[in-house]
Amino acid sequence: MSHIFLASPHMSDEGYEKEFIQEAFDTNWIAPLGKNVNEFEKEMVEKLHAKAAVALSCGTAAIHMALKSIGIKQDDIVFCQSLTFSASANPITYEKAIPVFIDSDESWNMSPRALRKAFEKYRNHLPKAVIVVHLYGLAAKIEEIRDICNEYNVPLIEDAAESLGTTVNGKYTGTFGDYGIISFNGNKIITSSGGGMLLFNTEDGSEKAEKVLFWSTQAREKARHYEHKEIGYNYRMSNIVAGIGRGQLKVxxxxxxxxxxxxxxxxxxxxxxxxxxxxxxxxxxxxxxxxxxxxxxxxxxxxxxxxxxxxxxxxxxxxxxxxxxxxxxxxxxxxxxxxxxxxxxxxxxxxxxxxxxxxxxxxxxxxxxxxxxxxxx
Missing domain, CATH: 3.90.1150.10 (Aspartate Aminotransferase, domain 1)
Known part of the structure; x- marks a missing residue:
């Protein structure tokens, strides 16, 4: 009897992925960037109706960049869903911020009741962000959670790593919050062998995306020599990985x-x-x-x-x-x-x-x- 996987990569029968990868080889754009990266971002924005997107090395990097974009600093508080994979919470600690974990409800995701309790408890020290997760593809009560965050004027990061394609009232998860996180890890519903994407959903999303793009490519300034005024990260997705992702998006x-x-x-x-x-x-x-x-x-x-x-x-x-x-x-x-x-x-x-x-x-x-x-x- 053959081995049965929990969830494994499933390339398209049509061979879309090979076409995009072959083009990258034929044009010698295998690394670091190239047409596939830019087109993958564009296609995801068009599919999900986000304002902007940046393709990154993994979903965890996307969460980290979202927190950095918000301006999370040491000792800031971040509310985070407790029932999730550790990648939802680990980036909070990268910036030396303090996670406060929120229970779930019958949706299997963040409880709006518990979230309100958290805001009341920390009313004198409000969080700088809230991270909600759509677990196993199940939609959180995202509209209610978004409304609570708006009430307190706190940015919402939507971890849709497991829920690409899930909708609420016809709107894709990952596009309700200020930021949305997508993962293309090998076990996800579509995969690029790895990789992730950060979605921007606010009116200034394109401007924020430019800054994240800067950070994720080692924060190199526009100078002939290598000039760095900020700490950067090697978080950008490669052209080959993006080519696989483009093919997968078609299925x-x-x-x-x-x-x-x-x-x-x-x-x-x-x-x-x-x-x-x-x-x-x-x-x-x-x-x-x-x-x-x-x-x-x-x-x-x-x-x-x-x-x-x-x-x-x-x-x-x-x-x-x-x-x-x-x-x-x-x-x-x-x-x-x-x-x-x-x-x-x-x-x-x-x-x-x-x-x-x-x-x-x-x-x-x-x-x-x-x-x-x-x-x-």
Whole structure:
């Protein structure tokens, strides 16, 4: 039996990626920059209706540059969703700022109730930014969260690393906040082998993008010699990586369709198992990209999350726990945490991410579901 991945790169059947890469080779623009980088940024702006975009080496770099663009300094406070991957929070520490973690709610993402509690608690020392995440492609209550941030005049960074293609009321995630973060890591819904992009959504987005472009190319001043007045970073995306991304963008909608089909297959096969529920989908006028289909097991279930992960592993099938919340991580143990109803911890303790690879066929899905259903007998 073949190995089944959790989520792996899926190049287009049409070979779009090869065309863009070949052009880069033919013109000798393999590094550092070139046509593909500029066109990839342009195409993402057109697809998502952002104001501007800068292609970077990874999504983490994009978060770092968003924080730097806002002007985050040492000892500034940044509110950050707790239930997320550490890359959402790590860049806060790069600028020696202080993360305050916010609990989730039934959306699996930042709780507006907890966010309001945080603003009230820190009303005399307001945060310089808020980082919300659209976990596993599930849309946060982004309009409500944006309204709260606007009320306090605090910039919103939208981590849409996992939710490219997800919409709320027809508007793409990553374009509600002042800044949006996209990731093209190898396991994402489309990939450039790595890489990320920072979206700018305010009227002065083009101006901000120019400054981020400057920082991300080592902050070299316009002089004949190498002149540096600020600290810079080697964060720019390469022309080859961008070429892969351009090809992948052409099949984004197709990949979303397949991810949703995978969710629906699991829903049909597993939803009647006692104590097992699938993650919510399409809440609050959203359309979810279903990047990873995730399940929850409550006290009625005869098995625990680890039991399922081990059973799948023994059959050469990948799965994964839900992200361990940041407020539970040893590295952030001294940081403040604003609770709603311990939702973040509960989702982590009860959750399993099921294989959601878009190259899976029906036989693969049958094999996965047979193993899981067999554990209820």
């Amino acid at each position: 984004l909608d197709k990949r979303i369709g397949k991810k949703r089909e995978i969710y629906e297959y699991y829903q049909k096969e597993l939803s009647e198992l006692q104590g097992l529920t699938l993650m919510p989908r399409d809440l609050y006028q959203s359309y979810c990209n279903c990047w990873l289909t995730t399940i929850q097991l409550d006290e009625r279930s005869p098995v625990r999350p680890l039991d399922i992960m081990i059973a799948l592993e023994e059959n050469d099938i990948e799965s994964r726990p839900v992200w361990k919340p940041m407020h539970m991580q040893p590295v952030f143990s001294e940081c403040d945490y604003i609770d709603d109803s311990q939702t973040s911890q509960s989702l982590f303790e009860k959750g399993v991410c099921l294989p959601s690879d878009t190259k899976m066929n029906e036989e693969d899905l049958q094999r996965i579901c047979k193993i899981i259903k067999g554990m209820w007998k």
